[in-house]
Amino acid sequence: MKDIDRLLDPNTTGFHRAWFPVALARDVTAEQPLGIDLLGTRVVAYRDPSGSAVVQTAWCPHLGADLSRGEIIEGQIRCPYHHWRFDQSGACAHIPTGDKIPPGARVFTFPSAEAWGLVWAFNGDAPLFHVPTIPGVTEQDLTIEVRKRGTRPLPPWVGTSNGIDFQHLRALHGLSASTPKTVSVSDYAIEYRIETDRYLQHGRITGTNVFAQHLRREGLDTYMLFAGAPIGRLSSRGFCVVGVQKVADKAADRHLAAARLDGVCGFVERLLAEDDPVLNTMRFRVGALVRSDRHLARYFKYVATFPSGEVPA
Numbered sequence: 001m002k003d004i005d006r007l008l009d010p011n012t013t014g015f016h017r018a019w020f021p022v023a024l025a026r027d028v029t030a031e032q033p034l035g036i037d038l039l040g041t042r043v044v045a046y047r048d049p050s051g052s053a054v055v056q057t058a059w060c061p062h063l064g065a066d067l068s069r070g071e072i073i074e075g076q077i078r079c080p081y082h083h084w085r086f087d088q089s090g091a092c093a094h095i096p097t098g099d100k101i102p103p104g105a106r107v108f109t110f111p112s113a114e115a116w117g118l119v120w121a122f123n124g125d126a127p128l129f130h131v132p133t134i135p136g137v138t139e140q141d142l143t144i145e146v147r148k149r150g151t152r153p154l155p156p157w158v159g160t161s162n163g164i165d166f167q168h169l170r171a172l173h174g175l176s177a178s179t180p181k182t183v184s185v186s187d188y189a190i191e192y193r194i195e196t197d198r199y200l201q202h203g204r205i206t207g208t209n210v211f212a213q214h215l216r217r218e219g220l221d222t223y224m225l226f227a228g229a230p231i232g233r234l235s236s237r238g239f240c241v242v243g244v245q246k247v248a249d250k251a252a253d254r255h256l257a258a259a260r261l262d263g264v265c266g267f268v269e270r271l272l273a274e275d276d277p278v279l280n281t282m283r284f285r286v287g288a289l290v291r292s293d294r295h296l297a298r299y300f301k302y303v304a305t306f307p308s309g310e311v312p313a
């Protein structure tokens with residue numbers, strides 16, 4: 001697993017070419033720029049006048065001030081230092097002194113998207129694949145709850161491995177999960193499905209930082225998505241989304257959906273509370289694997305060969 005060791009080396013540069021969650025959508029506004037440490041750099045997120053989320057490099061191309069400390073003026077981000085302004089494409093749109101705008105006066109604008117109550121940015125000039133989804137459902141079908149999950153001293157792909165680590169579901173979480181016979185691996189996703197008369201688990205890893213699943217237990221369909229983003233080389237910030245099917249808009253049914261959602265949130269909180277003490281203290285390495293780890297081993301190979309590259313600047 002030489003390639004995995006390379007990914008764990010703090011001196012390696014670049015990150016996977018994937019969609020990373022930047023912030024809760026409700027925290028990204030048209031009034032106040034939001035600064036976030038992401039991908040070993042800093043980005044600024046805000047909304048343009050049409051309401052679309054914009055994610056840009058936060059370092060001003062003039063002298064390097066943090067644009068997230070500035071203001072949004074007429075839909076453009078204004079640097080706090082000399083008040084240069086940048087538009088949604090990242091081009092410098094205005095220099096108050098009237099100086100000619102130099103050609104290098106641009107900030108990088110990440111491809112961005114809004115889904116599952118989160119704003120996402122793709123690490124690259126153009127997305128290689130679609131924003132992550134939850135198996136078997138569209139966002140419109142669900143009542144969701146989205147939360148911040150805190151930080152971990154690990155790259156996001158280590159946390160994501162939980163989604164395909166069937167051994168830990170039984171040992172650490174005490175779940176009666178079985179192991180799928182096969183998992184299907186494509187360029188940018190890994191998917192599996194375990195189905196019996198009374199149980200369904202349809203899981204999908206998208207990129208190397210998102211695990212989402214549709215679970216049916218005791219006749220109840222629940223949906224969840226766990227997404228992580230690198231802060232630096234070996235640290236990450238997480239978010240989780242849980243959802244249940246929307247019900248007809250009658251007060252009693254809304255109560256039912258809210259109660260079900262509460263139940264799923266409690267279940268997810270329990271899983272995270274069991275994972276955290278282990279994931280936050282381990283010295284991760286791919287060591288002696290056994291047959292039960294075969295899908296996990298396949299995942300590590302997928303991670304090691306997943307496209308990666310420098311963060312555009």
Ligand code: FES
Pocket residue numbers: 060061062063064065079080081082083084
């Ligand atoms: S450092 Fe941003 S305008 Fe000068």
Ligand SMILES: [Fe+2]
Pocket residue numbers: 162168173271275
């Ligand atoms: Fe877990």
